[in-house]
Amino acid sequence: MSPRLSRPSLSEALAAAAAAYQAAEVIPHCAVCAKPCCRLDKLVLELEWRQVKVLWRVDESRPAFDRRLAAGGGPAEIRAGNGLYYAHSKPCPAYDEAGHACRVYGQAVKPAGCSDFPVYEDGGSVVADLRCEAVDLEVLAASMARALGPAWRIVRSADREFPFLVTLSVRPVAAAGGRAGQGYSRGRRQK
Ligand code: SF4
Ligand code: SF4
Structure with a gap:
C-alpha cells in the first residue's frame, strides 16, 4: 500500500x-437547550422496525403493527414508508424531558440519525x-x-x-x- x-x-x-x-x-x-430536537416538533426521526419495537414498546408482530398503523390505529406520530418508519410531532419515547437526556444514549437501538x-x-x-x-x-x-x-x-x-x-x-x-x-x-x- x-x-x-x-x-x-x-x-x-x-x-x-x-x-x-x-x-x-x-x-x-x-x-x-431551549428547543430539544428529541421533542421531534421540527425533526423527523427515521427508524428501523427493531427501533420502533423497542422504543415504542410494541409487543405485537410487525405485520400486525403495520396493519394497525395503516388502519389509523396509531401511534399517530409514526408513518411507514420504504420499509422504514418516520416519527414526528410527539417527543421521542426515549427522551427524558426532566433530565434533558436520551435514555438509550450509547445503545445500539439509538437511531443513526440521532448521532449524526x-x-x-x-x-x-x-x-x-x-x-x-x-x-x-x-x-x-x-x-x-x-x-x-x-x-x-x-x-x-x-x-x-x-x-x-x-x-x-x-x-x-x-x-x-x-x-x-x-x-x-x-x-x-x-x-
Ligand atoms: S442536539 Fe442538543 S443542543 Fe442541538 S437541538 Fe438537540 S438537544 Fe438542542
Ligand atoms: S433516541 Fe435518544 S437521541 Fe434519538 S430522538 Fe430519541 S431521545 Fe433523542
Whole structure:
C-alpha cells in the first residue's frame, strides 16, 4: 500500500472533525437547550422496525403493527414508508424531558440519525443543521480548518430548498509547486 493511501481519507478526517465539534460544542449544550430536537416538533426521526419495537414498546408482530398503523390505529406520530418508519410531532419515547437526556444514549437501538444530528460528514463535506441552536458555523469552520491544516479552505453553501442545512465543503488552497491540499486522499463520494 502506498504511503498516500495509508493516510486518513478526507472523509474520515471530516467525520472526525464533525464528531469532535459535536462533543465539544453541541452535546454540552443539550442539557440547557431551549428547543430539544428529541421533542421531534421540527425533526423527523427515521427508524428501523427493531427501533420502533423497542422504543415504542410494541409487543405485537410487525405485520400486525403495520396493519394497525395503516388502519389509523396509531401511534399517530409514526408513518411507514420504504420499509422504514418516520416519527414526528410527539417527543421521542426515549427522551427524558426532566433530565434533558436520551435514555438509550450509547445503545445500539439509538437511531443513526440521532448521532449524526446536527453536524455530520456526507460525501466529502460536512453538513450542519441550523435547527440546532448550539451550532455556530464560525466555530465549526474554524474547528474544521484546524483539523485539516492550512492546505485546505472551507466553503459554505446553504441548501436551496432547506436553507437551515449548510454544507461546508473543503477546497485545496492554491499553492506554488502543485502541492496544495496534500495530506489527505479524497473520499470516494467527494464532489
Ligand atoms: S437541538 Fe442541538 S443542543 Fe438542542 S438537544 Fe438537540 S442536539 Fe442538543
Ligand atoms: S433516541 Fe435518544 S437521541 Fe434519538 S430522538 Fe430519541 S431521545 Fe433523542
